[in-house]
Amino acid sequence: MLLTRLQAGQRKKDARSLQPMIEQTVLLFDDEELVDATAPARTLLEASPLASSDWGRLIAFLTPRFESVRDRLAGIAEIGRIEVSGFPGPNGGAPLRLIAEDVNGLTRITLVDPEAEGQGLLVDGLSQRALEDELENLRHALDLSPSLVWQESAAGETIWANRAYLLRAGSLAEEEVTLSWPLPQLFKLEQEQTEYAPRRVMLQDEDGIDTWFDCYSYHLGDNWVHFAQSADATVYAEKALRDFVQTLTKTFADLPIGLAIFNRQRQLQLFNPALSDLTALGVDFLSKRPSLYAFLDRLRETRMMAEPKDYRSWREQMTTLEKQAAAGYHSETWNLPNGQTYRVTGRPHPDGAIAFLFEDITSEMTLTRKFHTEREMDRAVLDNIAEAVAVFLPSGELSSANAAYHRLWPAQSAGMCLHDSLRAWAEACVPTEVWSRARLRLGAMAEREPLAGDVTLRDGRVIACRFVPLAGGALMASFAEKELLAEVEPLRKLAAQ
Template identity: 25%
Template sequence: MASIAQPVFAQAAADAAQSPHLFTSTQVVGFSVVIGVISAALLSTLWVVRQRGNLESEGREIRSALSDAQQRISQYQALIADKNRRIVIWDGDERPELLGQLPAETGAPQDNEFLAFGLWLKPRSASELDRAIDGLRQSAKSFDIVVETHREEVLEAQGRVSGGRAFVRFVALNNLRAELAELKIERDRLMSSISAFQGLLDSIDLPAWQRDTEGRLTWVNHAYGAAVDASSPDEAIAEGREILTTIARERIRAVATPESPFHDKISTVIHGNRTFLDVVDVRVPSGSAGIAVDVSGIETVRAELERTLKSHAETLDHLATPVAIFDGDQRLQFYNQAFVSLWQLDIAFLESKPDNAELLERLRAAKKLPDQLSWKTWKETALSVYRALDTQSDLWHLPNGQTLRVFATAHPQGGATWVFENLTEQVDLETRYNTLVKVQGETIDHLSEGVAVFGPDGRIRLSNPAFRALWGITEAEAKPGTHIRALGDACAPSYDRPDGWKTFAELITSFDDERRSSQGTLELFSGLVLDYAVIPLPNAQTMLTFVNMTDSVRAERALTEKNDALRKADELKNDFVQHVSYELRSPLTNIIGFTDLLRTPGLGDLNERQAEYIDHISTSSSVLLTLVNDILDLATVDAGIMRLNYSEIDLGDLLDDVSIQIADRLQESGVTLEITAPARLGSIIADPQRLKQILVKLLSNAANFSPEGASIALACQREGTDFVFSVTDQGPGISQEMISTVFDRFATGAKSGKRGGAGLGLSIVDSFVNLHNGQVVIDSQPGKGTTVICRIPSANLPSYAAAE
């Protein structure tokens, strides 16, 4: 219709164009409307015809699709009806729909409890499945996981979203797929374990690493990276930073095997410091893995422990106390020299590390242990220390008389230490101490001196009866514990002065750093005179002693008075002797002078009797003058004012002068003098007058006691700088009892000598020799004569002022 109408409309339009004035405008509008209506009708008819054809075609397609869908539904129903599958469908918030069944051996519920996964799935699988379903329903996240039931069955769970619905299909796997699923589960478990172990290794401060078969690093932890100064483990791997030296790595590769991992200490440098690592490296098919422990501190501690143990062993070895140490197997591990000396055991036996029981048996066999009624019981008791919690101690009284205190201490790690303390001396000292204390107590109680001992608190500890008797107090008033002030109050009736008990209290209770002692004398009201002494004792104690000196004081006072009287008498005697001696010298000098004058021929001749009288007067006067001079010399020596006039003396000239001076005396006695001396005696520094007096006195004494016709020997010699001479006579000799008195003044031997004397000659010799710092010795036996030996040392000072 459209094809026919189009040419007509076209022709009409053409005609209208050619003939513009043929139709009016109204006609044209009407004509246009009619044409439009007709066109619309034609178009509607054409659309209806075409739409009907489309509907018929879609109907045929829908019927075909329905037939296919019904066929698929039948197939799906047959598939779902299989007992190896179950599908859960969620459509929005509606209750889920369950299709199909799972085998009964899986333990899966057949009702609505199927969705309570925790009842029939393992906790890990149930929680994983719940999380996956939540992600499926909320975020449309598909999943494929494998879960395990409580019956060790494996299921595959697949989650999908389709048409706004969420589907989860549970499939019971066959054998092959079950094995694959189990392998997958095992793989997941292993991967989880590996991840956990790597996380653990990353968190510890011990360097750990993995290497491939070529020895290259494939994984390291953070501690390894820090040890090699890397910013991260990846940097350490990328740069191949090694914590061990090349030699150490080669050694590990050469030694480590799958059956025997490498384990040893290796020295390396970490952060610039020498470090010791305890390395464990394991060989695996894919390479190796290792870990290192820093044992530098342990090595230092170990070395220090070894030094300490060595020092302790050396210290114990030098101890006087025997020590023996046994290990957990009760075998001897250490002993010191004191232990060997105590038991006198063979070193080879001790070095064999004997058992403790064996050691005791050896000592028992040698009869070195105490005798026991039951040896087995005693030994079990001794060895029970290895099971004891506390230190055990016992006293062993050995057959050789020694007493030992034995300490046995168990070690926390096993073993025990035996210490043998020798108490023999201590027991002996304690016994002697107790005896001494008892004896001292008895002694103090029986002393005539009063004794009291006070503690640092001023309280009396002990006192004896003499103390209480001297002070007139009772035993109750001086009982132990009484304070010194109370004791002073009790003693006040006998003596109450500030220098008495108050002074004692200050000395005894003083807090001075240096404890003082004190001595003195007290006179009691009763007339008793006591000597007291305050003596510090150990342990801050103080002893107060009182000695009754009443009789001694009285005797001393009497003796003092007598001594003063004797001193005054002696002074009076000396004054008298000196005065008389000085007074006698002048008349004697005059007598001797006038006698010599009367002998002068110019005054006239004397008859024989007058000459004899003059000789007697001269001789007696000379003897008296000599006696007076000797008395004056001795008085001067006694007064301490005698001074020697030192000068250099030629000893040869001295002997000549002495021989001339003594010639008349020798002739009168009828004896001869023999002088024996070296040709050159030399000189000596001494007082010539006093030295000459010594020689003359000795020669005169020898001539007096020598028989008529005998000879006197004068032997002289030099010994170094000393002048030694001896005078020997042939007289009657001196007994041993008299030798000790020959130097005493006025000790005379007139009964045996030719001429009696005052007995001052040898006293003067002894005094003058001593003034020269010399020595004089007498050697004599009755009937064999006497020898007097003198030694005069040469002085160093040139001269001294001489006293007249």
């Protein structure tokens, strides 16, 4: 029995002598400057995320694996020594162990991987574990990505794909993986392509529903890696925009008003057929999207706009037109040499654009001029009548009066109401019941009755008064001297015959 135990002990000693020397992962820092490190420690730093210093690389490695490690290491000089266990690894592996010691003012940090202890793999184990952890994180990130990611060989075969791609291809149902090789190929992309140039690709599912993706391709050695992002929202928005523009175009096509929209750079972006008809500018010219000043120059050349005699004044006028249209609503009336009259309206649009509306108002201006002419003629006729005439609106406000009225009643003024006029007339005359009857019959807004009577002014003149209701509730008041009526009455009778 003793011999057996001695032989077993000798075999264990021989086995230990056959194991390679295990070198620990140890780093020595003076404040944050690396003084010395073992070979596996240097390998670990090289495998750690990039940072501006070795201390930064170490902290970047330790932070996701140990709780509050930066704060704990900052107080090592006062504590002297700490030993902590980290978080479990992404794959559920045993947590790392960290030993930090203050040695004569220097900080010695030792990292131990419990899973590698006694296996002779401690040196490469930590570096390998860091790489595996990072690889696992990258795999999780790609699996959680909503974008489709896959890799193709130079021959065009799909050799790797993330979860979103497999779900789309139907190779992954919930948590059950049913992969087959080669992996299904969803997109038929040409291998001879340009990197970073997105292409829009459409896929159709079994129900006949179309889905759109923007695909990006990159070289990865001899292979290709592809990314496909959903473009459904963009496609639907572009279609809605096209439909909206088509609707606007059809609507604008039926408008008799010319429309010209210039963008922020003052290039013509949109116009309707009426613009070409009103400005006599060809569709070929407008389709070239001329600038605002090229557009106005062409209008000037074709004499389709009012302009000063010198070009400089015209240029300043057009600059003012642009600035006022960009700042807010602006309207001008152009009297063209051919007798037509245009109303040009400018108003700002979103994103710095400007819209101009060209409206032919020749008939409107002709009608307005005719109306003004007839009104001036009517006023001239009234002013040449010896009888004083005044018209009051339904509200009682004085609307118009001829020259004879102002001579007879010089105290009357425009805007004076009927009530004030009746008082002023009565004060200028000898007291009579005519004015009291006028107040009763004419004061009400409705059902005014005709009224006539004679009154005597303070200077002795006898005035014949007439109050006649007009259409719409208006009222006409006329005043004539008795002597004048005696001279005019025979002429009226003669005209009536």
